[in-house]
Each structure stands twice: as C-alpha cells, then as structure tokens.
Amino acid sequence: DFEGEVPSEFGKMKSLKNLVLSENKLTGQLPEELSSMPNLELLSIYQRAKEGPGLEGTLPSFANNPQLTDVYLDHNSIGGTIPSNFLSSSNNIALVMLASNKLSGSVPEEINDLPPFQLELEDNEITVVPESICGKGEMMRGDVSMYGCDAFLCKPGTSSDLGRQNSTDSECKPCSHADAVQYWGSTSCGEKLSEKKILMKLFESCGGKQWYINDGWEKGGVSICDWHGISCNEDEKVNAIRLGSNNLVGTPPPEVFDLPHLRWLWLHSNPIEFSFHNIGSAKA
Numbered sequence: 001d002f003e004g005e006v007p008s009e010f011g012k013m014k015s016l017k018n019l020v021l022s023e024n025k026l027t028g029q030l031p032e033e034l035s036s037m038p039n040l041e042l043l044s045i046y047q048r049a050k051e052g053p054g055l056e057g058t059l060p061s062f063a064n065n066p067q068l069t070d071v072y073l074d075h076n077s078i079g080g081t082i083p084s085n086f087l088s089s090s091n092n093i094a095l096v097m098l099a100s101n102k103l104s105g106s107v108p109e110e111i112n113d114l115p116p117f118q119l120e121l122e123d124n125e126i127t128v129v130p131e132s133i134c135g136k137g138e139m140m141r142g143d144v145s146m147y148g149c150d151a152f153l154c155k156p157g158t159s160s161d162l163g164r165q166n167s168t169d170s171e172c173k174p175c176s177h178a179d180a181v182q183y184w185g186s187t188s189c190g191e192k193l194s195e196k197k198i199l200m201k202l203f204e205s206c207g208g209k210q211w212y213i214n215d216g217w218e219k220g221g222v223s224i225c226d227w228h229g230i231s232c233n234e235d236e237k238v239n240a241i242r243l244g245s246n247n248l249v250g251t252p253p254p255e256v257f258d259l260p261h262l263r264w265l266w267l268h269s270n271p272i273e274f275s276f277h278n279i280g281s282a283k284a
Contacts, residue, residue, distance in 0.1 A: 029057030049223035081105035122163025122185035153185035254278035
C-alpha cells in the first residue's frame, strides 16, 4: 500500500493519461498541481474499503485538465466547497464520483456550462442545488428529464438508498423526522452505519476474539473484503457473510440486515441465538 500524501510532482507528468491510486492509505490535501495535467483522462483515488479518513483538505478545481473524462474521489474526507471553476475546461467529462466526502455549501451553477455528465454527490453536506441544474434534463445520463432534482440529489427531508433517484425503485421518500435530514443527497433518514461498523458489531456481539478463524478482523489496514468469511461484489460492497462452524456465540446484531448488498448469510453450526428482527430492511 502507498501511504502519506499524493506527491505534487505528479503534476509535472504532462503526458500522463491515467492516474490510479485507489484503495491505498493516502491522506492529506490533494495537490493543486493535479489541476494542470493537460493529458490526464482518468483520476481514481477512491477509498471504499480501506479504513482511515483517506484524502482530506479541499477539492482542487481541475480547471486545466481539458482531456479529463472520469474522476473517482468518493469515500474520502474531502471538505470545503466545490470550486466555481470546477472542471471548467473539461469538455469531455462523463463521470465524477464525489460521494461520501465532507463537501459542503452549494453546487456551483457554473456546472451548467459543461456538457451534461454524471455527478455523484450523495452523502456530503450539500445545502444548495441551483434550480438551473435541476432543469438540465440530460444530466445524470438523462435521469433529470424523468425525475427532476431528485435525479441529482434527494432534497433535504427526504432520502433513498442511493441518495438520488435513477429508477422507480429508488424514489426519494419523505423522512418521518424531516428536520433531522438537512442536506441534499441523504441515503437514510437517520444515522446509517458503514459496512465496516456493522461487521465490527457482529464481531463484538458474537465473541469474535474466540472465533476459530478471525483473520483480518482486528488488523488495521486490511480491506473488509479480505476479512475471513467476508466476500464482496465487483464494487467492493459486502455481499456474503460465511462464518458457519466458527464458534460464534450470542445474538448477531439486527444491523446485519442493513447491509444493502448482502445476499448470503451463513451462520450455521454455531451456538448462537438468532433473531429475525430488522429482516425487513434486507435489500438483496
């Protein structure tokens, strides 16, 4: 794994087309020098499975990357506002993943000056989405033409599993305590535990230290997808827990059913007291 900050020297690599550093232990501020790479097409530094805060600081403008088409910076801790000149020269931009960061404030209206593209901002602290963006039907692969602003981000006081709507199955629904959901793009009406925290609740509730095999569960820097008994899909989301005959005890936490992509739960041949409480939340 790479550790520390992304070196500013990358900005000197003027011919570089693809910069992929995802799922490492990178931290700190992204250097503004990345915004001056004229041939950069793909930037990928997401952190969906590794522990730790990931990238921090503020979001570079990427204002001088005319060839940029895809940006993956989701699941970090990037904060501050989105620059008004964000991607201002990127006329070929197609997909920008900024979900699950700490971005705040308004989505800049200057986004309208760019060709329509997919901008994923759910699970941030966005307080304003300009109406003009909600009227640009080609945005979000045409979903805005069908679902309006909800295709971009669910309005405050509402939520969906995606934080937006892209089908009839992902409708943004009102929360019973709407005043508790103050940002655009909420994926739940209350606190939603991360996959890692849910798995750690399972570990703690079912005597994980005494399991026959618990490789990876207490080891820092290991992706949850590499923990014993855990399998993930191609998006590195947990889709299987296979811990049969592994000396689990106690009662598995009901939050296990909140894992949105879980398809297999094998806990057979363990002396546990299983409860189906919250099984209605199971999605897969």
